[in-house]
Every structure is written in C-alpha cells, then in structure tokens.
Amino acid sequence: MNPSEKNYDAITVSADVKNLGTVQSFIEERLEEAGCSMKAQIQIGVAVEEIYVNICHYAYKEKGGSGDAEVKMLIKDGVAEIVFEDSGIQYDPLANEEPDISLSAEEREIGGLGIFITRKTMDEVTYDYKDGRNILTLKKKI
Amino acid sequence: MLNINKTITNGKAVFALEGRLDTNTSVELDAALSPVLDGINELVFDLGALEYISSAGLRVLLATHKTLSKKGGMKVTNVNEMIMEIFEVTGFSDILTIE
Numbered sequence: 001m002n003p004s005e006k007n008y009d010a011i012t013v014s015a016d017v018k019n020l021g022t023v024q025s026f027i028e029e030r031l032e033e034a035g036c037s038m039k040a041q042i043q044i045g046v047a048v049e050e051i052y053v054n055i056c057h058y059a060y061k062e063k064g065g066s067g068d069a070e071v072k073m074l075i076k077d078g079v080a081e082i083v084f085e086d087s088g089i090q091y092d093p094l095a096n097e098e099p100d101i102s103l104s105a106e107e108r109e110i111g112g113l114g115i116f117i118t119r120k121t122m123d124e125v126t127y128d129y130k131d132g133r134n135i136l137t138l139k140k141k142i
Numbered sequence: 143m144l145n146i147n148k149t150i151t152n153g154k155a156v157f158a159l160e161g162r163l164d165t166n167t168s169v170e171l172d173a174a175l176s177p178v179l180d181g182i183n184e185l186v187f188d189l190g191a192l193e194y195i196s197s198a199g200l201r202v203l204l205a206t207h208k209t210l211s212k213k214g215g216m217k218v219t220n221v222n223e224m225i226m227e228i229f230e231v232t233g234f235s236d237i238l239t240i241e
Contacts, residue, residue, distance in 0.1 A: 017165050042194055042224050049196045053165045113232060114197040120231045 008072035008083070015056045015069040015086060023052050023071055027082065034075045036142040043121040044080060047138055050114030051084050051093070059088025059134065075142070079123075084136045091134060092127045094119075143167070145191075146174050153183040153214075160191035163199030171202050179206070183214035190220030195228055207238060217241055 011026045013019040027048050031041050052069065060067040072083040096112050119125055124139035144167035145160040155178055163171065179185075185206065203218070210216040217239045221229065229235040 020165055039224060039227075045194060046196050046228065049164055049198075053198070113200065117197060117228065117232055 006074055006076075008074045010070060010072040012068050012070045015059055015067055015088075017053055017056045020049060020052060020056075023069075024048060026071060027073060030073055030075060031080065031142065034080070034142060036080070040080075040140060040142045044082070044138070044140055044142075047118040047122050047140075048082060050118050051136055051138070054093055054114065055084060055086050055088070055134075058091060059086040062089055078141055080138075080140050080142050082138045084138075085133050087133050090129050092129070093136070094125060094127050144170055146171060148174065148178070150178065150182065153181070154186070155182045155184070156186045156188060158188040158191065162194040163192060163202070164194065164196045165198040168196075168198040168202045171199070175202070175206060179209055182210075185210055185216045187216070187218045188220050189218055189222070189225055192222070192225055195225055197232075200228075200232060200234060203234070203238065215239060 009026075009030060011023065013022055024045060027044065028041065031044060036044075048071075052071070055069045059069070067086060067088055070083075070085040072085070074081045093115050096115060118138070122138045122140050124137070126137045128135040128137075143161045144163060147158040147160070149156045149158075157171075157174070159171070161167070187203065203216075207216045219241045221240055226235065226240075229238065229240070
C-alpha cells in the first residue's frame with residue numbers, strides 16, 4: 001500500500017533542535033487525544049527526541065547545515081505510528097552497533113544510546129531510503 | 143522547561159530538578175553545574191519532580207558521575223517509576239548510586 005493513502009497528520013520544520021518543542025507538542029497532543037497512557041507517552045517522547053535530534057545533528061551537516069524534517073503521525077487500532085523524513089545524507093541509524101551497557105561508567109562512552117533506548121522502548125523501528133529521503137518509522141502500541 | 147533548584151552547604155551540593163531534562167534543557171543543567179563542580183565534594187540530584195529524561199539528560203548525569211567519582215561521589219534520589227525504567231533500560235541503574 002502506498003503510505004500516502006494513509007491519513008497521516010504531518011508537520012514540517014527546519015531541522016534544528018530549537019524546534020524540538022514544536023515536534024514534541026505535535027506528537028503529545030495527538031497521543032493525549034487518543035488517551036495514551038502516561039508511560040507510553042513518555043517513552044514515545046524520548047524516542048521522538050532521539051530520532052529528531054539525530055536528524056538535526058547529522059542529516060544536513062554536509063549540505064550547508066540546514067534543511068527540513070517532516071514528522072508524520074497516525075494512530076490506528078491502538079498503535080501510534082510516527083514517521084520521520086529528511087532529504088539529508090543517507091544514514092541508517094539502526095546500522096550502528098548497540099552500546100555496551102555492561103561497561104562501568106568510567107569506561108563508557110554514550111554514542112548510540114539514544115537509538116538503543118528507542119529500540120528498547122518502541123515495538124517496531126524501521127529505516128528506509130527512498131527517492132533521496134531517509135524514512136524512519138516508529139511503532140508503539142498505546 | 144526545567145527548573146533547577148540548587149543548595150550548596152559545606153562542599154555538598156543538592157540539585158533538585160523539576161520538569162523536563164531534554165536536549166535543550168540539559169544544556170542549562172550543564173551550565174548550572176560547571177561553575178559548581180570544582181568547589182564541591184559531593185552532589186545529590188533530587189529527581190522527585192523530574193517528569194522526563196532523554197539521552198541528553200543521561201549524558202549530563204554520567205559526565206557528572208564521572209567527575210565526582212574521583213571525589214565524594216554523586217547520588218540520585220526520589221527517582222520515580224518512569225525515570226527508573228529509563229535508567230534500567232539503559233543500564234544506568236547499575237552505574238548510578240540511586241537512593
């Protein structure tokens with residue numbers, strides 16, 4: 001099925017961390033409306049931040065540093081689906097190795113932690129690259 | 143939005159955090175911590191009113207933990223269920239001193 005046939009709500013912002021609040025509110029309003037539990041709401045909030053901030057930091061670094069991020073959301077049959085799209089450099093955050101969380105604090109570096117948290121708390125995380133766009137999709141039962 | 147309430151007595155600092163510790167507010171916490179860390183021996187983070195933490199917030203906690211592990215140490219207190227779950231998922235519950 002063509003994803004555009006689904007009825008997503010969508011917001012496009014300039015991929016800058018200063019717009020994190022706008023993106024979070026867009027997601028939270030819809031989760032609240034759907035009666036999402038506080039726990040799932042916070043877990044989704046954290047995952048959304050990790051993915052969005054990743055885009056802000058890396059997607060357009062080699063393209064002059066600025067560009068758009070589109071966030072789309074659909075809640076259907078008790079499942080929230082959130083899609084992030086950008087036209088920055090091709091980058092699959094899921095291809096990274098998981099951080100070694102058994103190391104002590106002194107030995108530990110934090111790279112990849114955001115993606116790690118996202119994978120642990122979401123039911124499904126998928127990445128696709130299509131027509132020059134990075135497409136990352138989160139799914140979580142709410 | 144993050145409110146940081148800090149109290150420093152005899153080399154021991156208590157930072158009570160209220161609100162959200164995210165990518166943007168963790169910069170504010172970092173800025174509040176850096177002038178204080180040199181002059182203190184111990185630090186307590188009271189997370190009783192913290193509603194949200196992301197990996198950016200975890201990074202600040204870990205960096206502070208590392209700095210103070212050479213001195214009197216860092217503790218976190220009043221951790222609610224949600225924040226504790228994030229600590230557990232990430233292995234932070236084994237690293238941090240949680241009371």
